[in-house]
Amino acid sequence: MANHPRPPAVDKALAWPGIQALVACHGRTLVLDALRGSLQKWREGEVSDEASLVANVQQRIERLLAPSMQPVFNLTGTVLHTNLGRAPLPPEAVAAMTAVATGASNLEYDLASGQRGDRDSHVEAWICRLTGAEAATVVNNNAAAVLLVLNALARRKEVVVSRGELIEIGGSFRLPDIMARADCKLLEVGTTNRTHPRDYAEAISSRTGLLLKAHTSNYAVQGFTRCVSEAELAVIAQEYRVPLAIDLGSGSLIDMAALGLPAEPVVADVLAQGVDVVTFSGDKLLGGPQAGIIAGRADLIGKIRKSPLKRALRCDKVTLAALEAVLRLYANPDTLVQRVPTLRLLTREQAAIEHTADALLPALTAWAGADFTVDTCITHSQIGSGSLPLDLLPSAALRLRSTSGNKRTRSRQLRELAERLRQLPQPVIGRISDDSLLLDCRCLEEHQPLQAQWEAQQ
Numbered sequence: 001m002a003n004h005p006r007p008p009a010v011d012k013a014l015a016w017p018g019i020q021a022l023v024a025c026h027g028r029t030l031v032l033d034a035l036r037g038s039l040q041k042w043r044e045g046e047v048s049d050e051a052s053l054v055a056n057v058q059q060r061i062e063r064l065l066a067p068s069m070q071p072v073f074n075l076t077g078t079v080l081h082t083n084l085g086r087a088p089l090p091p092e093a094v095a096a097m098t099a100v101a102t103g104a105s106n107l108e109y110d111l112a113s114g115q116r117g118d119r120d121s122h123v124e125a126w127i128c129r130l131t132g133a134e135a136a137t138v139v140n141n142n143a144a145a146v147l148l149v150l151n152a153l154a155r156r157k158e159v160v161v162s163r164g165e166l167i168e169i170g171g172s173f174r175l176p177d178i179m180a181r182a183d184c185k186l187l188e189v190g191t192t193n194r195t196h197p198r199d200y201a202e203a204i205s206s207r208t209g210l211l212l213k214a215h216t217s218n219y220a221v222q223g224f225t226r227c228v229s230e231a232e233l234a235v236i237a238q239e240y241r242v243p244l245a246i247d248l249g250s251g252s253l254i255d256m257a258a259l260g261l262p263a264e265p266v267v268a269d270v271l272a273q274g275v276d277v278v279t280f281s282g283d284k285l286l287g288g289p290q291a292g293i294i295a296g297r298a299d300l301i302g303k304i305r306k307s308p309l310k311r312a313l314r315c316d317k318v319t320l321a322a323l324e325a326v327l328r329l330y331a332n333p334d335t336l337v338q339r340v341p342t343l344r345l346l347t348r349e350q351a352a353i354e355h356t357a358d359a360l361l362p363a364l365t366a367w368a369g370a371d372f373t374v375d376t377c378i379t380h381s382q383i384g385s386g387s388l389p390l391d392l393l394p395s396a397a398l399r400l401r402s403t404s405g406n407k408r409t410r411s412r413q414l415r416e417l418a419e420r421l422r423q424l425p426q427p428v429i430g431r432i433s434d435d436s437l438l439l440d441c442r443c444l445e446e447h448q449p450l451q452a453q454w455e456a457q458q
Ligand SMILES: *Cc1c(COP(=O)(O)O)cnc(C)c1O
Pocket: 141, 142, 143, 144, 146, 169, 173, 214, 215, 216, 217, 247, 248, 249, 250, 280, 281, 282, 291, 292, 385, 386
């Protein structure tokens, strides 16, 4: 490149007013790093004068400083989407998190006695009140809760599990693996489709540490099946004096069926059947922060709490503050569904969702451009996070289809459109279904911010 000017020396460029302004704003270290990168671009011919250099440096700094984790619009139709952060938190929880995050708190300090306290104390009474448990403790997530229960109650012992419940949940949580890590020996009983009470009874010996049942939330065994109910297992556990633990996965503190949703085991009902310990997630149907809740018999919870693993798996103050705030919302069943976003979104009326989709149609149509036709359609949302992936929640979506007559072109245009949506200031995540891109509006309670984004780019 004969007439391309040679780049300036670093020190010379650093003294340019535009660069000095950036130094004043971001500090010398960042600017110097960015400047070296931009001077390389100059050598490669992409930058050629003072103005374009300053712009390039500024761009690099902005890219570096942009937050990696950021809000997105979840228009996938899956309410509890693990990759998109699961349960949205109510404002009460956010306020409680901020209050303890910004200063000191009584996390492990008993204000009555002035002595050391227990971090579980902020949520334990609520969990007991809402589940009927004698005691409760909380760890980082439900996978951690299962690991801890196994390790604390059955280390170096046998854990009896039905073959039909050796579950894998997305993200490499496999019960047999967790069992090995917890230093327990897995004793499978029954067959894939049928397990009987006598299978458990015959497996119990002096080596048994625990009977474990896992809620098979993400699949169903149908046809010639038999599984042993919680109540039947509780009788066996009591007769042979071995503890019975159930991994409920989602678990729910209230009756989902009463809200018109698919039935999920209610934690209080399971414990009332004589189960000794249950574990469930904080950020699934409960609608709280990521956490694993362990509730049940006081002596067993005491043992679990004393385990060194509990210390390694414990929750931080911000999580506990959020969990306490969400549990407090459960105190009033009349306002609960409106105040816990997960429950509100799961029960949102189809008519309201359609209204949101209709309101967004003109702005999306204009933004998408002439390559696409846009309309609204009826669809079905999913609960997500291990609940049965059945189409059970009637919803409404914006549907985008390519106008091209060529199938490959249509498919490419849809992928490019999905990418454009992901590149918006607040990215929009939809789902591609057959020949269309669907934006399910169930989780979009306020349509104006999204509409404004599309209008700003027309
Ligand atoms: C989701 C789930 C888990 C894991 O819970 P996390 O809170 O994601 O760690 C464990 N067991 C069952 C049955 C589940 O559904």
